[in-house]
Amino acid sequence: MTRTAIDRRTFVTGAFATGALVASGAALCGCADGESKNADGKPTQASPLELTADAKGATDTTAEANAAVYALLDFSDERERDFATQGLIAAPDELEIIDENGKVVWSQKAYAFLDAEDGSPAGAPDTANPSLWRNAQLNHLYGLFEVMDGIYQVRGYDMTNITFIAGETGWIVFDPLMSVECSKAAFALVAENLGERPIMGIVMSHPHVDHYGGVKGIVTEEEVTERAIPIIVPSGFEEHAVAENVYAGNAMGRRAGYQYGAFLDRGEQGALSIGIGLGQSTGTVSYLSPNDTITYTGETRTIDGIEMEFQMTPGTEAPAEMNTWFPGRRALWVAENCTGTLHNLYTLRGAEVRDGNAWANYLMETKARYGSQAELTFQSHNWPHFGNDVVNEYLENTAAVYKFIADQALMYLNQGYTSTEIANMIELPDALARTWYTRQYYGTVAHNARAVYQKYMGFYDANPVNLHPLAPEDAAKKLVEYLGDTDAVLARAQKDFDAGEYQWVAQITNTLVFADPSNTSARLLCADALEQLAYRAESGTWRNVYLSGAKELREGTTQDDAYRAKGSADVQRAMPVAMMLDYLGILIDANAAASTDLTVNLAFTDDDPYLLTMRFGVVLYQRGVQSDDADATLTLPRLGMFAILTNDEDSIAKSVQIKGDPTVIEKLTEHLVTYDFFFNVVEP
Known part of the structure; x- marks a missing residue:
């Protein structure tokens, strides 16, 4: 199951109307009729902690921290x-x-x-x-x-x-x-x-x-x-x-x-x-x-x-x-x-x-x-x-x-x-x-x-507890079981927020979000904490990631392609054959394709021949090798392989000749994965 298959869910809580699905650009409320709206026409509703989905200004703690920067650096x-x-x-x-x-x-x-x-x-x-x-x-x-x-x-x-x-x-x-x-x-x-x-x-x-x-x-x-x-x-x-x-x-x-x-x-x-x-x-x-x-x-x-x-x-x-x-x-x-x-x-x-x-x-x-x-x-x-x-x-x-x-x-x-x-x-x-x-x-x-540590030591910090930790959602649910009353946790988190402990508030509330994404109070308080961290950040990228997380906690994950650069296929088309075959392996869901067993001669008209084998859903290849016992031989230009990667049936028909099993391309492409670009980041 891909990550995005998990996260398209309906928010159902006692505080909000049942079945309120987050839509791109809409405020994350799922609110009942008769609620108030902000200046942009988006619905707002007070949470049990009187939290709203509106952006906030700087707290006094944040304003003081930013004012102190003038004493640290020579602005003249x-x-x-x-x-x-x-x-x-x-x-x-x-x-x-x-x-x-x-x-x-x-x-x-x-x-x-x-x-x-x-x-x-x-x-x-x-x-x-x-x-x-x-x-x-x-x-x-x-x-x-x-x-x-x-x-x-x-x-x-x-x-x-x-x-x-x-x-x-x-x-x-x-x-x-x-x-x-x-x-x-x-x-x-x-x-x-x-x-x-x-x-x-x-x-x-x-x-x-x-x-x-x-x-x-x-x-x-x-x-x-x-x-x-x-x-x-x-x-x-x-x-x-x-x-x-x-x-x-x-x-x-x-x-x-x-x-x-x-x-x-x-x-x-x-x-x-x-x-x-x-x-x-x-x-x-x-x-x-x-x-x-x-x-x-x-x-x-x-x-x-x-x-x-x-x-x-x-x-x-x-x-x-x-x-x-x-x-x-x-x-x-x-x-x-x-x-x-x-x-x-x-x-x-x-x-x-x-x-x-x-x-x-x-x-x-x-x-x-x-x-x-x-x-x-x-x-x-x-x-x-x-x-x-x-x-x-x-x-x-x-x-x-x-x-x-x-x-x-x-x-x-x-x-x-x-x-x-x-x-x-x-x-x-x-x-x-x-x-x-x-x-x-x-x-x-x-x-x-952290990057230096990663370069030399990798992800593992030598503590056996961290060798194979639970998935974030599972760990969060167990932690919430131990914490008990989440309303009490949120009340304590609100006090820590008021005291300016924004990093801790973000951590504990995001744990609650991973345990239950429909916990709107946790989402909104986490967003407020991330926002204050953003306002204090000297790094523009840290500011952006904090604010982006806050936005998605409040409004949901966008699906608007306007936020993306308009990509072309130029880079993919430039791939040499070996990289295209590597990318084929990346695109295939190996578990779904575990029973696929193929041997295919790739006779490129503008490159060396390759022998492609697929075992247990894994794509392997050898350059300069062909097999007499292959299931099929494909005669094709290099860009014919690109057509197979993109499952472009018209281009495949025009550029690829098949000798042997006529369903070989269908078998190769049957379990290709289509990526969802706008996957969740600050929630499961």
Whole structure:
């Protein structure tokens, strides 16, 4: 049974009308007739604790905690703001990017609340950590910027920057954003202000979707082929782009909605910055396969008269990543290895754990190779840093923060501390903690320390009790049995909430929710606690996940596809045969297919042959092997396998020839699973 098969339930409690099913966008009440409604027309009803499904303001405890931040940091230090504004050429008065169907896929207009009436930065409200508010204002600065003569960036048109390097006749583009609509709009801004020039080359620094998904907004597949436009990537790029966005793509996409605040309104009580930008665009994601691969540090390319030297940095911010040095301009592109914030060793959307030690060492290698000459660094997020002294300080401080987390987490784990204990113990040295670009707007010291533990020790903390714990729902039900009177538990939780113990209140009430999702008082108090945790968070992603959880506890899990980026099949179609066969195994419910026993020759017309076997519901394959005793032989192009994966009957009929058992494809696809994107997160 899939998780989503469990959670589509009817809420039935004595306090509410029987059979009130949560609908997308409706308040979670299931309320009886005659109840009151809020300003948006949504029903509200007091719980036994007089709780409502409305969003709340900051409590006095939260307001005091946020006010205290001003004493911790030097808000008079405006160097980062100066760098973020330097070189502005042009920007529209309002920026809202709309797709062909009228859907807003990116909006800076939504963040107008960050500005005062006179256009100056607005002061932080009680519902926002002042440090995060300041970072949001810097990420709200958008437009076309001259980084230096011949290097330009469009910033604030997506989560990522798109960079244009002027060659002799055209542009070399670095990291063409996430959405086609956004990169197209950015390219139009460049053409309007700098003139129309052709794309002569594309460099994708690493295989995260916000660095390649907009590529078809600046160039077509036909142009790349006809004009032999190089698309340059680090070794391993395509493998990791596919593995991350296909193998675990559904779950990662759902969790990314939490991380990036896709379901939240923008505002003083809603989504702010995520440190590396303002959030995730929801336009059309595209993909073009690279045709030029960098394999070693020091490898060079000259495109349209521009010389570039590449430094490989695998296992840092991405499994495959590279920096780029421009010797003719003394300019250093640091990809996403340096940003205006502490980054993630583990990202909340889910990803492979990154190596903090390697990250630090590669940045020190960067400093050793280019530090004596570099006059500026620029990157795929946030703003450049100018001046040789600043550049070297920037590289070294960024290296130091990842090295500190990696080393200290290992020091603690070798003393027997667990992941949770370490996350509550580790703190940055004061000098690093006060540096604006190592503040915790995206990654945090706490969850990065957990990542180090995970990398070296895995999920298990050595306590036998935690070796094979009960499922959350089962454990919650047993705990509730032991607790006894849940109303008494809720009453105590309310007192703890009033005392500002929001983390504990969230934990205990969420336990009650997992034991009984229809316990509306538990849902609403848990939501209120998560909301206060959000308001105090300096990390934009933590703020978003807290607020997203609160929203779903109050309103239910949305099913609205408007919150999702419009995916294309480009990445899946780019999979080599072996990865398609791996993905076939991921899509099959092995328990349901346990009795399926197949041997299939795959005779690809444009690739090596494969022998596919299916035993006990498990898909196995061998390259370069065929069997005389196979149940069937399929003759097909590589994309014929893609048709089988998607169960596209028309494409299968056109591209796949079957010799032998005519039902073999039906048997292969009989137990394919269709994923529900909007699965529950804060309830079973």
